[in-house]
Amino acid sequence: MKKNIFLGFFLILALAASGLTQAASQVNLRYMIWDANQAPAMEASIQEFMKRNPNIKVSLEIIEWSDYWTRITTGLAARNLPDVFWGHLAYFSGLITRGGIMDLTPYIERDGIDLSIYYESLVKNWQYEGRQYGIPKDWDTITIFYNKDAFDRAGVPYPSEDWTWNPQDGGEFLQICQRLTIDEAGRNATDKDFDPRRIKQYGIGAIDGHGMQTGWLNFIWMNGGTGILDKPYGNKFVMDEPEAIEALQFWADLVSKYHVAPLPEGDVGTAAWDLFRAERIAMIPNGSWMLAAARELEFRWDVVTLPAGPAGRFSCFNGLAHNMSRWSNHLEEAWQLVKWMDGYESQKIITEFGVVFPAIPDLIPYYMEATKEKGPDNIQAFIEMTANAGLWPMHHNWAQMADVIEREVEMAIMGAYSAREAVRNIKMEIEPFL
Numbered sequence: 366m367k368k369n370i371f372l373g374f375f376l377i378l379a380l381a382a383s384g385l386t387q388a389a390s391q392v393n394l395r396y397m398i399w400d401a402n403q404a405p406a407m408e409a410s411i412q413e414f415m416k417r418n419p420n421i422k423v424s425l426e427i428i429e430w431s432d433y434w435t436r437i438t439t440g441l442a443a444r445n446l447p448d449v450f451w452g453h454l455a456y457f458s459g460l461i462t463r464g465g466i467m468d469l470t471p472y473i474e475r476d477g478i479d480l481s482i483y484y485e486s487l488v489k490n491w492q493y494e495g496r497q498y499g500i501p502k503d504w505d506t507i508t509i510f511y512n513k514d515a516f517d518r519a520g521v522p523y524p525s526e527d528w529t530w531n532p533q534d535g536g537e538f539l540q541i542c543q544r545l546t547i548d549e550a551g552r553n554a555t556d557k558d559f560d561p562r563r564i565k566q567y568g569i570g571a572i573d574g575h576g577m578q579t580g581w582l583n584f585i586w587m588n589g590g591t592g593i594l595d596k597p598y599g600n601k602f603v604m605d606e607p608e609a610i611e612a613l614q615f616w617a618d619l620v621s622k623y624h625v626a627p628l629p630e631g632d633v634g635t636a637a638w639d640l641f642r643a644e645r646i647a648m649i650p651n652g653s654w655m656l657a658a659a660r661e662l663e664f665r666w667d668v669v670t671l672p673a674g675p676a677g678r679f680s681c682f683n684g685l686a687h688n689m690s691r692w693s694n695h696l697e698e699a700w701q702l703v704k705w706m707d708g709y710e711s712q713k714i715i716t717e718f719g720v721v722f723p724a725i726p727d728l729i730p731y732y733m734e735a736t737k738e739k740g741p742d743n744i745q746a747f748i749e750m751t752a753n754a755g756l757w758p759m760h761h762n763w764a765q766m767a768d769v770i771e772r773e774v775e776m777a778i779m780g781a782y783s784a785r786e787a788v789r790n791i792k793m794e795i796e797p798f799l
Contacts, residue, residue, distance in 0.1 A: 402657035406718035452688035499686025501724030506750035542568030570646035571637035573629035574775025587674025613784035621780035682754030
């Protein structure tokens with residue numbers, strides 16, 4: 366009996382030691398994102414990852430975009446970033462130059478990751494000086510979301526794929542905006558008695574300085590302008606090209622001259638999407654990341670390609686990637702999470718939620734199938750906008766430059782001064798950063 370008691374005692378000790386060893390080997394990773402619409406898809410993929418890697422526990426943190434980069438900035442200063450987090454091209458080069466994110470090249474080469482399965486331009490976006498700092502997660506382009514009920518009430522045909530705009534008289538695009546801008550007496554903006562001080566519904570929204578990706582930068586390209594800088598990481602400012610100034614002035618005139626768009630942030634201090642949802646604006650330029658939110662709208666809606674300008678139809682072609690903190694205490698496990706989240710199997714799981722377009726072209730049919738019943742009817746418009754893709758402006762000091770650019774463009778939109786004056790101010794203020 367004594368022998369059995371001792372055997373039992375040692376068995377308990379062995380099991381306890383085994384449990385302690387297992388607990389000690391458990392790795393906890395922080396994973397941070399900003400889009401709650403994508404959370405269910407991310408969680409589904411993470412669950413599969415943890416099932417395959419029982420020694421790794423992933424804690425998902427969802428931080429609103431407005432606070433996300435503040436967290437990243439303070440984390441950089443404290444060398445305390447999440448182990449893995451979503452990266453955006455606007456902040457990419459700044460993270461590199463401040464030494465915050467890992468160069469993934471050695472891991473990619475060691476594990477034989479095939480980058481040819483992704484859109485080539487997205488892969489290149491996440492390269493710096495020949496090194497790879499991110500593997501593409503998804504992509505987005507810009508279209509016009511529109512309220513079909515508002516068009517029907519106004520007796521305006523839905524916009525077609527061949528609609529156009531020009532900076533001289535606005536073209537068909539401006540005409541549609543005017544017919545959908547209605548005052549409290551029911552008159553639209555083409556009526557000589559239209560009252561711009563009492564507008565019930567605007568034709569278009571989100572005309573603001575911060576809407577570079579969704580709005581005015583696309584219009585600069587469509588008017589034949591180069592953009593903001595001459596090339597990625599270039600030091601030549603090209604926003605003062607006549608084509609760029611002309612496009613910016615047209616964008617500002619939608620608010621201050623034609624009165625078809627509310628002042629930035631809406632005339633009642635409400636975000637543009639909220640005005641669209643409340644049927645205060647009939648159209649809004651936005652990215653494919655808003656599809657999940659659009660499917661919650663209480664009116665009939667669809668999307669259409671951006672109106673073609675004098676130089677054609679262009680959209681910013683952007684894509685996210687997972688970045689890995691250089692200061693993670695669990696670099697190997699963090700890499701395993703990055704490799705999984707951006708890999709084929711994970712992207713297939715995420716794609717089947719129909720929230721974002723996958724960065725792997727072969728998965729597009731799964732996305733189309735997943736969204737067939739969810740809408741919109743014209744989801745192909747987002748794919749068509751990839752034909753002439755404009756790339757995000759890249760520069761080491763982009764975060765500081767963007768603050769200046771957005772502020773000055775917004776001042777022009779609010780009518781404080783002309784687009785030409787705004788561009789002159791921008792050039793003067795960002796010169797030290799270049």
